[in-house]
Structures are given as structure tokens and as C-alpha cells.
Amino acid sequence: AQTVTQSQPEMSVQEAETVTLSCTYDTSENNYYLFWYKQPPSRQMILVIRQEAYKQQNATENRFSVNFQKAAKSFSLKISDSQLGDTAMYFCAFMSSNYKLTFGKGTLLTVNP
Amino acid sequence: GAVVSQHPSWVICKSGTSVKIECRSLDFQATTMFWYRQFPKQSLMLMATSNEGSKATYEQGVEKDKFLINHASLTLSTLTVTSAHPEDSSFYICSARLGPGELFFGEGSRLTVL
Numbered sequence: 565a566q567t568v569t570q571s572q573p574e575m576s577v578q579e580a581e582t583v584t585l586s587c588t589y590d591t592s593e594n595n596y597y598l599f600w601y602k603q604p605p606s607r608q609m610i611l612v613i614r615q616e617a618y619k620q621q622n623a624t625e626n627r628f629s630v631n632f633q634k635a636a637k638s639f640s641l642k643i644s645d646s647q648l649g650d651t652a653m654y655f656c657a658f659m660s661s662n663y664k665l666t667f668g669k670g671t672l673l674t675v676n677p
Numbered sequence: 678g679a680v681v682s683q684h685p686s687w688v689i690c691k692s693g694t695s696v697k698i699e700c701r702s703l704d705f706q707a708t709t710m711f712w713y714r715q716f717p718k719q720s721l722m723l724m725a726t727s728n729e730g731s732k733a734t735y736e737q738g739v740e741k742d743k744f745l746i747n748h749a750s751l752t753l754s755t756l757t758v759t760s761a762h763p764e765d766s767s768f769y770i771c772s773a774r775l776g777p778g779e780l781f782f783g784e785g786s787r788l789t790v791l
Contacts, residue, residue, distance in 0.1 A: 597777075597778040606784075607715075607768060607770075607784075607785050608782070608784050608785065609721075609770065609772075609782035609785075614778060616778060655720060655721070659778060659780070662726075663709060663711075663774050663780070664711070664723055664726065665711070665713075665721075665723065665772070665780065666723070667720045667721045667722075668720065669719070669720045670719075670720050
């Protein structure tokens with residue numbers, strides 16, 4: 565079974581600064597997907613970024629980028645130029661070959677003005 | 678992007694009644710949908726996989742007789758919480774699979790059982 569670990573229950577950052585959220589996972593599979601989702605107070609799950617395990621290049625989406633280390637089974641999210649609207653719960657998730665998602669416990673990010 | 682809609686977004690019911698939650702993929706067909714449960718300040722836990730035209734597969738510890746799932750068409754899956762009790766109060770979220778690595782989430786449904 566897959567496990568996803570987010571070791572930072574809460575983090576805070578000043579507006580316009582950069583913050584990195586950590587995520588590690590454990591799996592015996594070789595082909596899989598990794599995700600970061602944002603869940604604001606509305607509780608709608610919003611996809612932030614997706615990484616395919618067979619791609620060595622780190623995924624980027626505007627201010628969001630990941631540091632994917634397959635051998636270390638690490639998948640951290642970097643948010644640059646943090647904005648107040650980035651305040652939310654962030655979940656790291658692993659998708660196995662049967663398309664099931666396993667989520668980490670989440671990191672509550674607060675962006676301070 | 679693809680849209681998944683859940684209904685109702687919020688439902689309050691009396692203990693012992695049954696509640697149905699719908700999950701629709703509005704602009705694509707989804708042979709597979711997933712149902713999750715999220716307690717306050719916790720993560721999402723997968724409850725079951727809903728497969729169009731066949732029986733749902735449930736995760737370990739999820740009571741299939743309590744949480745009935747029907748995936749009667751390629752755009753609709755329903756979750757029925759039968760004989761609901763206060764401990765069933767939770768936030769239920771569905772997702773629909775569009776393709777490899779592509780999952781889209783509904784807005785979620787908040788169930789409160791009195």
C-alpha cells in the first residue's frame with residue numbers, strides 16, 4: 565500500500581516571499597502520478613500541479629514548481645511570490661496504477677500581509 | 678477544464694433516514710468515479726471506486742450496505758447513505774476520471790445528521 569507523508573502540519577510565509585512544502589511517499593510502483601492540491605475554505609479541491617513519475621523534468625505552473633526526487637521518493641512544492649489568495653490547506657497526493665488517490669494529511673499554509 | 682458537479686452541496690437530515698448525493702461529469706464521460714470522505718481538519722479518505730455498469734469496489738473498513746453506490750451512466754454516480762446516524766456527518770467529495778492521471782473533483786457535499 566502507498567503512503568504519503570506531509571511532515572509540516574502548518575506553515576506561514578510573508579506575502580511576496582517563497583515557501584516550500586514537503587512531501588514524501590512510499591511505493592513499490594514504478595509508474596505513477598503525484599499531485600499537489602489546494603483546498604481553500606470553500607473545500608473545493610483545486611489542482612495545483614501534477615508530475616508524472618517517468619518524467620525527469622520537474623513540473624512548473626506559473627508561481628508553483630516541484631522538486632521531484634524519484635529515488636528519494638520526495639515531492640516538494642515551492643510557491644514563489646506568495647499571495648494572500650494562496651492561503652489554504654495543501655494536500656500532496658499519490659495516484660497508483662489503478663487511479664486511486666492516496667492523500668497526505670495536509671499542510672495549512674497561511675500567507676501573511 | 679472538465680467540470681464535475683455534486684448535488685446537493687449541503688444536506689441536513691434526521692437520524693435513520695437515507696440521503697442521496699449525486700456526482701455528475703458535465704462535459705465528459707467518466708467510466709470511473711471515486712467517492713471520498715473528509716472529516717473536519719482531516720485529509721480525504723477514499724471510500725470506494727464507482728465503475729459504470731458494474732458494482733462499486735469499497736475500501737477496507739467501508740460498509741457497503743451503509744454507503745450504496747450506483748454508477749448507472751457514464752456521467753452520473755450516486756452515493757446513498759442509508760439509515761444515516763450522527764457519526765455519518767461528514768464532507769463527501771467525488772472525483773471523475775477523464776484519462777491517465779486526470780481526475781476532476783466535485784464541489785463536495787456536507788452532510789449533517791441530527
